[in-house]
């Protein structure tokens with residue numbers, strides 16, 4: 001088959017993300033309300049903040065804003081994770097970053113499947129935070145065996161989805177009809193199933209061990225547990241949520257509000273109590289409830305270098321230490337105050353962030369630089385070109401997640417009451433083995449994008465090098 005007949009993986013991802021959003025809006029109408037609120041707020045911010053609108057125009061992010069979202073799923077076995085990697089690969093999504101949540105009392109480790117090149121991200125930035133349950137952390141032997149047994153019996157992919165994944169691998173792509181069918185079939189894996197695969201007694205046992213274990217083990221598949229639109233002003237949406245009947249968690253995860261947003265700020269509304277049906281040993285259904293699915297919003301800022309990230313981690317830790325307790329409704333104001341105080345030490349203008357190499361940037365030739373192409377010094381340094389306004393820089397947006405924030409999101413939705421303690425040995429190698437591939441280091445990706453933007457300046461301005 002000729003290569004040009006294949007649909008681009010980016011296009012498949014964009015369509016899949018759209019289909020997933022439509023499905024989740026039907027499943028969880030409150031998510032639809034949140035999407036509307038975010039879209040309205042974004043329009044308002046763009047109309048009031050010309051500088052931000054201009055920045056998003058130059059980086060192209062303006063075009064992806066309304067389609068921007070991430071989702072999260074949790075799987076139970078190495079095989080499930082392995083096949084998911086192959087499934088996401090059809091859509092041009094690779095595993096980026098390793099997140100160990102066990103250190104925060106959640107018995108999972110995770111990665112994010114996402115596109116890795118800036119042009120691919122531009123077509124669709126859809127990401128899926130994917131967690132693998134670490135059954136080995138469950139000390140209760142019989143319960144662990146029960147969970148293993150239940151997981152071994154289920155099939156989370158449709159036969160046709162598996163065939164299309166294999167076809168994609170064999171021929172190197174999917175044509176229009178196959179791609180469409182793939183989207184429909186792949187979506188089935190993430191659908192919510194009201195009917196549990198366990199009895200009410202089994203559910204209770206799993207639940208008593210950890211709510212997360214019940215969520216992963218007691219159902220037919222890894223239902224999407226939230227989808228998260230990107231807002232340009234998370235504080236404003238957080239304030240507006242209660243008026244729409246949506247109650248957000250007490251504090252926004254991540255850095256405090258800033259002129260130049262860094263990394264990622266997130267907040268969620270509590271998981272909903274939903275009706276489910278357990279299958280009793282005699283075969284009849286028993287009505288019950290399960291709480292797992294929720295809504296979340298996020299605001300993305302500039303990606304930090306290793307140095308910037310170390311500073312972020314240090315300041316966040318210091319603010320949390322100073323609070324001397326987990327952040328809750330009661331001490332939220334105090335926590336926000338402490339966070340703001342500690343983050344005074346983090347430069348809050350792009351020029352300084354760049355000078356101190358705390359963050360990643362993209363460089364663009366200016367009109368004025370292009371006009372001067374024939375006469376400018378081909379050996380000029382980047383700093384000279386910037387000073388002459390021949391080249392300008394824009395923040396490179398953070399495309400990943402934050403482990404401390406993710407733990408906060410998990411906890412707020414699993415109930416804050418009990419916090420398990422697990423050994424701290426993280427297990428990246430085991431995760432990669434299950435995945436059947438190495439995890440990509442996000443810092444390398446940011447560095448490459450920055451480098452490609454410099455290279456594009458060299459090309460456009462006919463420079464010797466940069």
Ligand code: OOG
Nearest residue numbers: 072129401405406409410
């Ligand atoms: C994932 C929680 C983490 C985020 O945005 O950091 C997350 C989950 O609850 O499965 O989604």
Ligand code: NI
Nearest residue numbers: 072129228296
């Ligand atoms: Ni999330």
